[in-house]
Amino acid sequence: MSRWLLHGIVWTAMLIIFVTLIQLDASWADCEEVIWFGIYLSFFIEICSCVKKPFFVFSFAFFSLGLLLDILDSYFASSFPIINVLDTPIKHIGLILICYCLLRIAKSRLSKIEQLRVEIERRITLEKDLRFLAYHDELTGLFNRRAFFEHFEQQHFDQAYLYYFDLNNFKNANDKYGHHIGDELLATFSHSLSRLYPNDKAYRLGGDEFVLICSELIDDIELFKQQLDQPLVKYMVSVSVGMQCLKSGDDPDHALHLADQKMYIDKEANRSRFIVNMFDFQP
Template sequence: MIKTAVPLLLFWIVNIALAVFMYTNGHTDYESFEELFWFAVSFTLFFIITKEVVNKLLRVALLVYSVGLLLDIFDSFIGNTNLPILGLDTSLKNLGFLLISVGFYRMIKEKRKDVYKLKAEVERRRQLEQQMRYEANHDSMTGVGSRKACFEGLQAHKFAGLWLLYLDVDNFKQVNDTYGHHVGDKVLISFTQNMQQYFGLSHCFRIGGDEFIAYVDCELPNLDEIRSALLNGLLEYNINVSIGQVMVDPAKQADLLIHEADKQMYGDKKGKSLRSSSRG
């Protein structure tokens, strides 16, 4: 900043001294002083733009305009002279003004391009942020809510007063072993689609490989009805669903609620196993 200010200060001191010299020597033509002033302004702008703005056309334009003003000043001092170059003063000023206009127009176009690029980048980042947020809160394979989203919803008391159902797909390992993992994936996707139809997407979460959590608003969940709905179209794979249920109490921590539902789910699984053994 100081390196720029010192030369400009000296330049203006010289111009002021020249104006004083002209006045004290009887030169009272107003136009000469006006031309000297605008020459100083134009050259100052040229000097600043040369330092700060990377626009060659604008630099040339201001230089041409300044030269035109300088020729006007020379013409005022020299007077009646047939130097052809002095006749170019008006033409150079007009040309300089035209080039300045073109230079600023090009700068505006470049800035618009920069603004459009910036807007596009902001939009790209916004979409990327939305995608990352979606991926963090949804299971990538099934599309239902993630474990993180489930815990955050509980902690925010989003499901207060609802029944929390802990769901575990029984015999799922044998699906992978018998039919392959690609069929196992299809079974889980079909299972979660049944969940969404019964509970609604916002109430369905996958918290592990074949373990899920769902929320339902009712007086008391009908577990037989829920099993039938969740296993719709999947009975051929010889799977079942173990269910643990607990009422969501805002006073209890999320970990404790899920732990209680998990214990009940294992009790349900054990009960089905005992009933199956007794029938055998």
């Protein structure tokens, strides 16, 4: 049955009762109680359509019964004195039950809101973690190849320098000492790179190839290489580097290619020099 039909039935009945009371010369207080009872019944109909809680519906119905008895006690109190005894307690009990139901509903909503908040925070954290993994190398924590190309396209270089690094003899050290040592070497080199140039962006392109974009030229490249070599030399690993100046509009692949060529020139020069210089380092 439509709630609008129920509203119509309620107010038709209230109108009939109201007219009857007027004909019986009832007091205005009695007529007013009928009007308020009709309002409560309409509200009760709306509540039932919105709140699908049987106990809440029962509580409101219990409260409405108290209101009805409060109206009837003026006419039937002499015949049924129990009505005058029960009307007020039933109203109060019904009101207490309504408040209790509202409290339970409020707690349930607050619990769901808290669950949603926790879920939203979990999703935000997950999105941050996924974004971090998408743009960072899992082993070293440096930016990865994808991040390099995106950052390169977004930057406008007035004056910058791209340094391309390769670890000499890394494959042999990885095969000889094990992959865990290979991972340690990559992580150690990454830490050294970030420690020496914390304000510049370092990237691991893959394998043992790394890139550093500096805003300033490294004055003493040989000293820089020695600082990078020092924690690696005990495994017979050293660093080769090639540098390429950057300017706005440069193609990242072309810049990498030029730096890579210069790095291989340094690698060839490093083959003979490393065997001599390694004895100057203290492992």
